[in-house]
Amino acid sequence: MKTEALARASVRALTPYQSARRLGGKGDVWLNANEYPCAVEFTLTQQTLNRYPECQPTALIERYAAYAGVKPGQVVVSRGADEGIELFIRAFCEPGQDAVLYCPPTYGMYSVSAETTGVECRTAPTLSDWQLDLAAIEQRLDGVKVVFVCSPNNPTGQLINPDALRALLVMTRDRAIVVIDEAYIEFCPQATLAGWLNDYPHLAILRTLSKAFALAGLRCGFTLANEEVINLLLKVIAPYPLSTPVADIAAQALSPAGIEAMRARVAETIENRRLLVDGLKAINDVEQVFTSETNYVLARFVDSGRLFKSLWDRGIILRDQSKQTSLSGCLRITVGTRAECLRVLDALRDQEGQ
Template sequence: MTDSLIDALQAKHLRDLKPYESARRLFSGGQDWLNANESPFVGEYNLDSRKLNRYPDCQPKAVIQAYAAYAGVTPEQVLVSRGADEGIELLIRAFCDAGQDSILICPPTYGMYAISAETFNVKVNKAPLNADFSLNLDAMAEFVGKVKVVFICSPNNPTGTQVAPEQIEQALALFAGSALVAVDEAYIEFAQGQGWAGQLANYPNLVVLRTLSKAFGLAGIRCGFTLASPAIIQVLLKAIAPYPLAEPVAQIAAQALSPQGLAWMQEKVEVLNVLRQRLQDQLQPLGDFVRVGDCQANFILLRSQYKQGLMDDLVAQGILIRDQSKQLGLENCLRISIGTEEQNQRLVAAMQRFFEEKAI
């Protein structure tokens, strides 16, 4: 096929769509991966190959029950998917009509909400966060009755801030009769507080997104969870693929959610929280760094007028961090995932050398 034919056949709403720039799309190699909010730690898992000749369960019972127990909800309130990203897509596909409906996002925030909506020809409306990264509820109120799903990331990526409980309560009340409010808690294990899973019974329009990619150190298996009322879960099951979770993924997820797996995760979260504070303390005096947002996740966000030069210097040394300066209100901002002590110290040393050469 010629390029002109491919262009003519391509769906109109995809022609100007720029794909999400994931860490692996931006860089294909590096020594220290500190740009994707992955855990630097990985557990040990066993694989039983006796079931690999059979199609897997759509919703593996062992995984559903284990995560329900962990989150403090019932199994009927849990859906497991290929990462929380698929949960985002399912909410849009199942509740928004292409070419007609809209979602609401609150930038700066996780980019996949908008990309997923645009992929399905669903309009994206924006109510930017306030200067302190709290919700702008007045701006959000303008979209009542105009959107089907509202996405709130808490702790927020990339600002590391949590949304105050009273603000989420107000958002749920605002959209009580017109839209789902999806609270993305990918980083909840690193934050203060228990999250919103325990409030599902009190708010019929509440949806909570979770993942094993961050605190559990399992980004490579792509396993996420959508927590919601049984009625919402049943709608999502209409849109999900018949075999969303591969059998090896289900086995690993069940082990990660066992008592031993949960103890391992909690231990690593404590370690990462200590390393995060230590790295923040070491970087704060360097150069012209200004911390942006908060530290309620496994990363920190810093602003520097030397952003581009610093990025280029680090990439040349195989140290990869994330440029967030294209995000609304985050000019010259860099996001740094927390690595091992050794990785963090290589980063600090490289940054110190950079600023010494700049004589700052």
């Protein structure tokens, strides 16, 4: 017997999430993972590496709660928001019995996390404008325990209509947990649903330090929810989800100075996004540039496959989204430095008419 045959059938059949690093490439302009383009320096202050860390470091929880405008008892910290996704599936879904629902095109880890735990995945594809199809969601809700919605949505970049989100929360009350993925909320902070938690006991929100806080390599994410939900997640989380250095650096990033620096990075990114969007709109091979409230831009190209490979060969690594539902011909471009944005635009102009 081959060792592989011992694995669960669902794992043998699983197509793993194709992260930017798994897809590889050899470049010097990395615009495929929605990272901040420059490193931010930190110095470790905690030297107690001989001891296990707290499961939920008090200082970090208190700082994030203050930043997010919630109570400390409404926060869980985890190894990135990706672990937060898994916690909801493990806490609320019985394998082989319950289901999760998500609305493509959207982030791919909702399905991968469900499939690895033997939980059914259901989809309610979005409407032509990538807004929620509430009627389709309602038709598919029986047996669904967790609904994932990304807003701003990755990879499309737009916010989900708040009226639709309220309708979804009304529809799912006493039926399912609604998890709003706010990984990119720092680029449009006025749109957060954190202020809705008191009105909807089944609402939860995912956050991360990977994007605007420029700490993708730290792997630190947060879940905001009411205490009843938080206590359930704490039952299934690992005993020591964050290492001491991660908690140390994350707490520094959430200091008043750290938050001020993050907001300066956001302002810089938005300015560079404007430059990138304006430049893309002037290129003949670009059919459409979509509105973005994030640190990336989605655009539809006349020949996306050729352009993607051409830039790849020149060391400019973008993310091809053309195989996702309703995203034919679309490439996603992370907003890099001003110089990186100009290099992308120059490379695309060089390809015009070829």
